[in-house]
Amino acid sequence: MKQFLSASDPEDPRALVKKALVLKANPFQSSAGKNRTLGLVFFNPSLRTRMSTQKAAFNLGMNVMVMNVDKDGWKIEFNDGTVMNGDTQEHIKDAVSVMSQYVDILGVRTFPSLQNKEDDYSEKVISQFTRYSTVPVVSLESATRHPLQSLADLITIEELGIKRPKVVLSWAPHPKILPQAVPNSFLEWIKITDADITLACPQGYELADEFTNGVKIEHDQYHAFEGADIIYAKNWSSYVHYGQKPEVKSDWTITAEKMALTNKGKFMHCLPIRRNVVATDEVVDNSIIYRQAKNREYAAQAVLQEILENL
Amino acid sequence: MKQFLSASDPEDPRALVKKALVLKANPFQSSAGKNRTLGLVFFNPSLRTRMSTQKAAFNLGMNVMVMNVDKDGWKIEFNDGTVMNGDTQEHIKDAVSVMSQYVDILGVRTFPSLQNKEDDYSEKVISQFTRYSTVPVVSLESATRHPLQSLADLITIEELGIKRPKVVLSWAPHPKILPQAVPNSFLEWIKITDADITLACPQGYELADEFTNGVKIEHDQYHAFEGADIIYAKNWSSYVHYGQKPEVKSDWTITAEKMALTNKGKFMHCLPIRRNVVATDEVVDNSIIYRQAKNREYAAQAVLQEILENL
Amino acid sequence: MKQFLSASDPEDPRALVKKALVLKANPFQSSAGKNRTLGLVFFNPSLRTRMSTQKAAFNLGMNVMVMNVDKDGWKIEFNDGTVMNGDTQEHIKDAVSVMSQYVDILGVRTFPSLQNKEDDYSEKVISQFTRYSTVPVVSLESATRHPLQSLADLITIEELGIKRPKVVLSWAPHPKILPQAVPNSFLEWIKITDADITLACPQGYELADEFTNGVKIEHDQYHAFEGADIIYAKNWSSYVHYGQKPEVKSDWTITAEKMALTNKGKFMHCLPIRRNVVATDEVVDNSIIYRQAKNREYAAQAVLQEILENL
Numbered sequence: 001m002k003q004f005l006s007a008s009d010p011e012d013p014r015a016l017v018k019k020a021l022v023l024k025a026n027p028f029q030s031s032a033g034k035n036r037t038l039g040l041v042f043f044n045p046s047l048r049t050r051m052s053t054q055k056a057a058f059n060l061g062m063n064v065m066v067m068n069v070d071k072d073g074w075k076i077e078f079n080d081g082t083v084m085n086g087d088t089q090e091h092i093k094d095a096v097s098v099m100s101q102y103v104d105i106l107g108v109r110t111f112p113s114l115q116n117k118e119d120d121y122s123e124k125v126i127s128q129f130t131r132y133s134t135v136p137v138v139s140l141e142s143a144t145r146h147p148l149q150s151l152a153d154l155i156t157i158e159e160l161g162i163k164r165p166k167v168v169l170s171w172a173p174h175p176k177i178l179p180q181a182v183p184n185s186f187l188e189w190i191k192i193t194d195a196d197i198t199l200a201c202p203q204g205y206e207l208a209d210e211f212t213n214g215v216k217i218e219h220d221q222y223h224a225f226e227g228a229d230i231i232y233a234k235n236w237s238s239y240v241h242y243g244q245k246p247e248v249k250s251d252w253t254i255t256a257e258k259m260a261l262t263n264k265g266k267f268m269h270c271l272p273i274r275r276n277v278v279a280t281d282e283v284v285d286n287s288i289i290y291r292q293a294k295n296r297e298y299a300a301q302a303v304l305q306e307i308l309e310n311l
Numbered sequence: 312m313k314q315f316l317s318a319s320d321p322e323d324p325r326a327l328v329k330k331a332l333v334l335k336a337n338p339f340q341s342s343a344g345k346n347r348t349l350g351l352v353f354f355n356p357s358l359r360t361r362m363s364t365q366k367a368a369f370n371l372g373m374n375v376m377v378m379n380v381d382k383d384g385w386k387i388e389f390n391d392g393t394v395m396n397g398d399t400q401e402h403i404k405d406a407v408s409v410m411s412q413y414v415d416i417l418g419v420r421t422f423p424s425l426q427n428k429e430d431d432y433s434e435k436v437i438s439q440f441t442r443y444s445t446v447p448v449v450s451l452e453s454a455t456r457h458p459l460q461s462l463a464d465l466i467t468i469e470e471l472g473i474k475r476p477k478v479v480l481s482w483a484p485h486p487k488i489l490p491q492a493v494p495n496s497f498l499e500w501i502k503i504t505d506a507d508i509t510l511a512c513p514q515g516y517e518l519a520d521e522f523t524n525g526v527k528i529e530h531d532q533y534h535a536f537e538g539a540d541i542i543y544a545k546n547w548s549s550y551v552h553y554g555q556k557p558e559v560k561s562d563w564t565i566t567a568e569k570m571a572l573t574n575k576g577k578f579m580h581c582l583p584i585r586r587n588v589v590a591t592d593e594v595v596d597n598s599i600i601y602r603q604a605k606n607r608e609y610a611a612q613a614v615l616q617e618i619l620e621n622l
Numbered sequence: 623m624k625q626f627l628s629a630s631d632p633e634d635p636r637a638l639v640k641k642a643l644v645l646k647a648n649p650f651q652s653s654a655g656k657n658r659t660l661g662l663v664f665f666n667p668s669l670r671t672r673m674s675t676q677k678a679a680f681n682l683g684m685n686v687m688v689m690n691v692d693k694d695g696w697k698i699e700f701n702d703g704t705v706m707n708g709d710t711q712e713h714i715k716d717a718v719s720v721m722s723q724y725v726d727i728l729g730v731r732t733f734p735s736l737q738n739k740e741d742d743y744s745e746k747v748i749s750q751f752t753r754y755s756t757v758p759v760v761s762l763e764s765a766t767r768h769p770l771q772s773l774a775d776l777i778t779i780e781e782l783g784i785k786r787p788k789v790v791l792s793w794a795p796h797p798k799i800l801p802q803a804v805p806n807s808f809l810e811w812i813k814i815t816d817a818d819i820t821l822a823c824p825q826g827y828e829l830a831d832e833f834t835n836g837v838k839i840e841h842d843q844y845h846a847f848e849g850a851d852i853i854y855a856k857n858w859s860s861y862v863h864y865g866q867k868p869e870v871k872s873d874w875t876i877t878a879e880k881m882a883l884t885n886k887g888k889f890m891h892c893l894p895i896r897r898n899v900v901a902t903d904e905v906v907d908n909s910i911i912y913r914q915a916k917n918r919e920y921a922a923q924a925v926l927q928e929i930l931e932n933l
Contacts, residue, residue, distance in 0.1 A: 028346050045385065047378065047385065047406075047409075047410070048409060050376075050378075051350070051376055051378070051410060051413040051414075052413055054376050054413075055348060055376070055413045055414070058348055058374040059346075173396075175396045175397070271401070271405060271409060272400050272401035272405065272406070273401070273402075273405060274395040274396065274400070275388070275393065275394075275395050275402050275405075276392070276393065276394040276395060277394060277395050277396045281391075281392060284405075289405070290405075290408050290409060290412065293408075293409040293412060294409075294412045294413075297412075297413060
């Protein structure tokens, strides 16, 4: 594996899931990271991703350098040919070329603008990292995808051992404007497994075709939940009315009452979760969200190890 | 030892002091930290605590992850049952449950509000860490105690080798409103040693009964200093008039003249120190404060090692 | 080597260049850093210096602690005898004495005020670090010098293998007020090699005599470039009109047209570079700036290793 930006990067994504489970059983089996350094660049704050990825690197014996890029402190120029006598201090070409020289793998987290759909869906920021980096790039979440989260989700589902599970990705309320990265990516990855997948969302919250192709779309949350083995909840802003929050008239908060419609379904969420907004306390407290979060560590470790073995 | 929040956590606190001195003589004797990770969560900035604890972990071969929680950047919900559609992004239950999964020991620094005595003295924040963490929690200073500092203080006093020293904990001036954690904790720990302990403070600055039980209280600083072997200086805000600074009419700054009343007494302070406010340059420059700071490393190492050996 | 602040600290600076090249060929040959800790203190943000120095320490097996000193969060008192009842929280004497106890080598980055020439050129800040530190101090850039950058520059020039190269240090435009540290330091270091060195700058941008002694000064950039093997570009503010930006009438941006005057000259810059202000894209894209940045790692490693071997 030469980079990890989406489900199409691993040669065999299902094998990667299995590999992660082997690592979970015995995390300290490899010293592939000896004398290797992981650089983690955050354009946005991160807790879970930073800790789980750092821990994964430690498990492999890697050194880790974390760079929190304060957008105000280090303004980056993304456009070519600019006369840089304004705010921007360094061109992305130079920044990435240099940073990548000091590390063996470069992880980067970026967020969408949620204002310019074309910039976001062309992955304007992370694509410059892959373009200029001299070492493999790992996405720690990009404008449109969150592949380490999705890989952890697949590991968690695999652990449940359900044959052809009925999986419902359900939109849920949230007070803020959020990216589509997690749901996009979840659809992209779940499709490579043997699952029956439904997207449940209010009108106006459908995701981009490239992710929903072949996915059932339901606008009735109650109907979607019937017989589900897994409810994967997440809020996102509108793709069609890009970055907006069209009004939703019914209540999409996930409740115990709605969970009762499922086939003893497991509740999943990528965290952080707004309790009693996305889902009630009762639902969250009876969920598998902590296992899911723990699996972030082994998802990252499987990815790093596979990349290290190919250096 | 399963956690380290107060003097009642170590099975034998005096043995812990001895252990720290053994480690000081030979810091690299143990590899108990191999493949182990320490997570350090700071709700407030820290220099000394972070460096000394990190160094202690390195001495044991541990990996370290530092999380600086910017209160504005990652607002945490501490109350149960809240409908989280406001400012708070993640419930403490979920945050701690997840973080603790990525580490073997979780260190956390929190500060008191100094506005709500009940919240502070019930240790509202750090108690949620111990409640939800799946791994041992180490206090890097909490609302009412600073046990790593106090352990370092005891190590420093032990090194002096004075039989039943006369120890004076003296209030001193400071321009800011400060917590009572350091003096509370010092009293809690010094009581387990064989020392003659006096609390010297202006009227209105007495500490909570649970800490001053059995401690002589003096309101005349000159009288308190007579014959003292150790002067431990610190400012704190009022406990009775909670978080306030009742007016103090006499000058409590510690001077060479006052130190001359002691039995060639050693001056101690936990740092950072406001020179010529808490104590004069002359007093500070003839003190054992740097040795005390250095002992923070071995205090932390003794605690981490004892916890690691019991995992 | 007991400290690394300027070209006069290494016993044999030319040997240090050679040593760095040996390390570049095989970075993991030494375990001199085992059980050793490097502390890096940044009073100003840093990307390149932090990453390259951290990587160098990792190559040697050292642990690294990074302290970002937010000037607002931790205000330091630099003057002796102050009654510290104002903004400053800790005296530099105490801060450095304590920090240095937790590490084996202390790196520190400070910047000039660019307002008080005397304070800056007496190295008011970093000199307090060397005064109070109990361990060797390494400059990660100070008010007047950037020795790790200059050592990396010499390594890069050495790799070119040009016999007595004609080197031109050329001033170039920039929208901000910048320190003189990089050009000062470059002159200080290049003088110890066998090079023909010219300083090209507009009237009013001459550097301090201690650095320009024995250096040709040219105010005609075109003339200076003729036959040059190396063009080292950098902006700096005026030394004579201290910290100001006297008006420059001609265009000092480095262009391909100007580079054509040289002897197939190589373009160097310490980065970050303002493209199409300091130099055009064409010049930057045909430069050796990335190699130069990569050599920062081996410069730091050579310095750290030499210091470690003398502990």
